[in-house]
Amino acid sequence: MNATTGHGVRRRTTVAAVIIMIVLVAFVVRLFDIQVVRADDHMADAQSVGNFxxxxxxxxxxxxxxxxxxxxxxxxxxxxxxxxxxxxxxxxxxxxxxxxxxxxxxxxxxxxxxxxxxxxxxxxxxxxxxxxxxxxxxxxxxxxxxxxxxxxxxxxxxxxxxxxxxxxxxxxxxxxxxxxxxxxxxxxxxxxxxxxxxxxxxxxxxxxxxxxxxxxxxxxxxxxxxxxxxxxxxxxxxxLTIDTDLSWYLLQMLKEEVETQNAQAGSIMVADVKTGEIKAAVDYPTLDPNTPGETDADNRGAKALTRSFEPGSTFKAITAATVLDQGAATPLTEIRASGYEQFPNGAAVGDSFMHPEYRYTVTGALIDSSNVALSKIGELVPDQTRYDYLEKFGVGQKSPIDFG
Missing domain, CATH: 3.90.1310.10 (Penicillin-binding protein 2a (Domain 2))
Incomplete structure (x- = not known):
């Protein structure tokens, strides 16, 4: 073999090796692209066909x-x-x-x-x-x-x-x-x-x-x-803060009282005065949540927390607390009050029963729930003071219990 022929063979061998290397590199690059770079795309395509x-x-x-x-x-x-x-x-x-x-x-x-x-x-x-x-x-x-x-x-x-x-x-x-x-x-x-x-x-x-x-x-x-x-x-x-045993007892008592009074409905709420936790909020009529469809829609909610009503005599306790806290009276302070009186501002106030003038103490006025006597007790402090105390008691504010 002459020198020229030998050089030709080596050249062809080198070219073939280079071509093989290029093909191998191309395969490796393509494999890397399929298995790593675009693996998620190919997996999604495969999953979309048949039951892969x-x-x-x-x-x-x-x-x-x-x-x-x-x-x-x-x-x-x-x-x-x-x-x-x-x-x-x-x-x-x-x-x-x-x-x-x-x-x-x-x-x-x-x-x-x-x-x-x-x-x-x-x-x-x-x-x-x-x-x-x-x-x-x-x-x-x-x-x-x-x-x-x-x-x-x-x-x-x-x-x-x-x-x-x-x-x-x-x-x-x-x-x-x-x-x-x-x-x-x-x-x-x-x-x-x-x-x-x-x-x-x-x-x-x-x-x-x-x-x-x-x-x-x-x-x-x-x-x-x-x-x-x-x-x-x-x-x-x-x-929840609810006491189930207490709620059961109150529900039985409320049911009996609503039926005795032939009332449409009733509610009872009990709160822990130290923590503010609601221990019971009971309504009657109520529902069995296992079969709610058997109860009228009007009786499926928590009326004790959602129904609006006049606070009524609860304000008497707030009035007495304001006066006592301000030192304007003591539990034994006397107030004279009849069963019905006309006040200087034109307001007419009456008690739930007619009676002559009584010598009430603050305690006695609360026991009798006397509208006239508690109205007079409220006048022992300025109007602004009463307003400030109503705010402190939360009157006019939305309850933090976000129940609808």
Missing amino acids: VGGATLPGVRGSIVDDKGQVLASTTVRYNAAIDPSLAHNVSRLDDEGDSYVETWGRIAERIGDVVGIEGVEVEKVAEDAIANNPDAEYISLKKGLSTEQYRELLEIDAPMLILEPQKSRSYPNGAVGANLVGFTGADDEPLAGYELLENACLESTDGKITYQRSADAGVRIPGTTTETPAQDGGTLN
Whole structure:
């Protein structure tokens, strides 16, 4: 071989090597672009075709409402119903952990389902067979109701295409009408409709989670090792200041009194004077939140907190407190008052019963709830002082209890 030929061979070899290197680099760049740079785009495209991605919902649980001692006023349970699609009750192609295919028989799948729900495998098969016998086009037949979350997850792991799983959320109010006017109620799927169920929904509401996994494009078989889980977020617990036992007692007493007086309705509210906490806010008529539709809409709310009414004799206690706090009188200070009097400013004031002039003390005027005597006691301090004290008592201000 002469020198010229040798140089030609080396040149061609070098050119070929360079071309091969360019091709390899191009493949590497393209692979990097597919698997790293544009991986999300390609994954989205793949998921949009066929059943590449499968999954199931993990229902979150709505938070509980409890009283001041932690006694449950409202809670949610989640149970699951299992059904079979008889048209899909047949053998299933699977992939093992090594990616090799195999067939799991319908009989074996039925046994696995039966082990979870407490039914013999042959009975599971019979449910599907009977459904088809009765209706060749059947696609749904109930198998088992009221399954737990643990059973639900075990059934998901079986990955049986003929198995239909349906979550059922149930909101319950164990104390019935006690505190119901405050607690409120929910509708279908835990939708808040009234009371603190609605007002504090941001605290109580839950967020569902999800289990996702990849399926093969050809047979729709779950690919081992591809399962991911987004946990469900349960709702928070709402702790009210209500005393359930006190509320129960007051509700019985109020019901009796409303019926005795042949009244349209009644309300009782009890507050802790040291903390300002509402320990009871009871209305009658009221509702059972387990069956709110059985109660007239006008009686489903908390009238004790939403209804406007004249404060009436409650102002007498405020008047007496103002005068005593200012030192303008003592509990034994005497005030003369008749059953009806005309005041210098033109106002006419009368008591609930006619009587001659009495020598009231401040204490006695409160006991008799004398309008005339308390009006005179109020005059012992300037008008501006009374106004200032009314403001301090919160008169004219909106309650911090934001109840509708």
